[in-house]
Amino acid sequence: MHPFTLERPSDLPAALAFRAHAGREDAPVEYIAGGTDMVQLLQEDVRTPERLVSLAGLLDGKIDIGPHCLRLGAAATMTEVAAHSGVVEQFPVISQALLASASPQVRNQATMGGNLLQRTRCPYFRDVGYAACNKRSPGSGCAAIGGENRWNAVLGTSDSCIAAHASDLAAALVALDASVEIRSAAGERSVVLAHFHRLPGGTPHIETVLEPGEVITAIKVPASPAARRSHYLKLRDRASFEFALVSAAVALDVDGSRIQQAHVALGGVGSKPWRVPKVEAALAGASLDDPAALRQAAAHAAEGAQGRGGNTFKIELMQRAIVRAVETAGGRA
Template identity: 50%
Template sequence: MHAIDYERATDPAHALRLAQDQHTRFIGGGTNLLDLMKGGVERPLRLVDITRIGLADIAELGNGGLRIGALARNSDTANHALVRSRYPLLAQALLAGASPQLRNMATIGGNLMQRPRCPYFVDTAFDMCNKRLPGSGCAAREGYNRMHAILGASEACIAVNPSDMSVALAALDAVVQVAGPRGNRSIPMADFHRLPGTQPQSETTVQPGELITAVDLPPPGFTRHTYYLKVRDRASYAFALVSVAAALELADGVVRQARIALGGVAHRPWRMPAAEALLVGHRLEDARSRAAAALLVRGAQAFKDNRFKIELAQRATVSALRRAGEVA
């Protein structure tokens, strides 16, 4: 690691003033950024410590929703009474991620901004990675790509978003609150993460110098029938091969609303409203769930090591929907 400057912000406005150049990074828990710095992937010249600027509260909104401060810890959020009772899908997803030690350090804002764990990106020994070296190529396309994307990928990048939390937030229609030099913005989760396209180095729509301040959840609508299913190589401290956030509203066994988001398959959490609409107005039966799952992965492109993900994503979707329907 090279020498860096370190500054401790006292409030959000101070943090924004300190971060108005491209070589500065905010640091909260540091569970992703510090690893990337040690490996030489991220090379900021200055770190702005935001751990003492507030933004850690979890509070009800006037519309009945919930605001989670960007510096709330993952573990605190997962175990918060209002999150557990009103948004159990989010609690399940948070507890499926990383390890207890990491969840005790990681923050909600940092989780949203974590970068892909593609080995060709995080290991600077590889000189082909369009995320680190734009225009150099994507080594994963011809290399070992078992963990990589089957949906929304491009010639430039086939990495996947590693966050469990983001998959649940996508299913719940969360909104990310951002502050910056041009004022405040509200970014729906559907627009927060980018597909790689020709600029895979840009993973979110957060602009340089902007700071995530909170995540807003809408009034609770999916409290009884939700399930987060994470399929992975081992039961702890492993990223998803495929994950599914399933949320249902049922009345007399008939689906009134449905949300399905996939993780581990794309550069962002993957949703397709048309697949969800297939379930609405019908009883939750495996045949209809299979049809929705097939639509959800329509257009999937597999590579030599991850072809299994196409069927796995469909089977996992059916299983998650079935389990969500059973929860009461």
């Protein structure tokens, strides 16, 4: 492990003054929260910061549900959020996505902020034995294109990087129109989560819109009847302790058997949590009892998808996942 200095600031302003960064490769100073992802990356020499700035004890972990909104403090753990009775009842897709993630031990330690900023599971990114990885080493190439890419993305990729975004939670939150609250020494701002993660383009090493010295302080999720009727379907190589090959987060407004409005986001297939507005538009007005119509709507997810051999199966699988998740959210599966 590369040597680094661990800073333990006594309050948030002191932590912000370090101007640390998250989710980019050229940052000499980085934040650490629960450490479940960061420590792995340090151990493998994937990250070699000079300084780590601990956020432990500096951010709140409150879970508040008001009439219009759920607020998750950035320090809330995956376990706390998944088990919260209000989340289970009013935002089941969030609880389900979290319970389908990682292991109980990891969930006890991992935070909301860290979850959204976890790095990709592309095996070439996580193994410094491979020289070619534009995300880890800008300009070095991409070993996954033409290599082993079963776990990589088919949507939102570029010729520089085809890494999939790994967070299950992020897919659920994007489906529910969540936003993230961000704070720096200069003040506060709010960013819709769907716009928080960046497409790789030619700079896959810069993953979010966060500027140096900005931290996530909270996540806000609008309350709605659709959020109450929501479901997370995760398809993976084994039943537990595994990342998504494909996942579908669905929230529905229904009138009888007719879908009034659908929210659909995909995990495991996009370079970022992937909302599918054309699928949503096609689902509006469809009957939950018309599998052909659901299937036709789901087919829009494949528009623009590009398989690279090992991951091409995801293009069909994600359409099937959408249909199954819609049927389940609608009480038909």
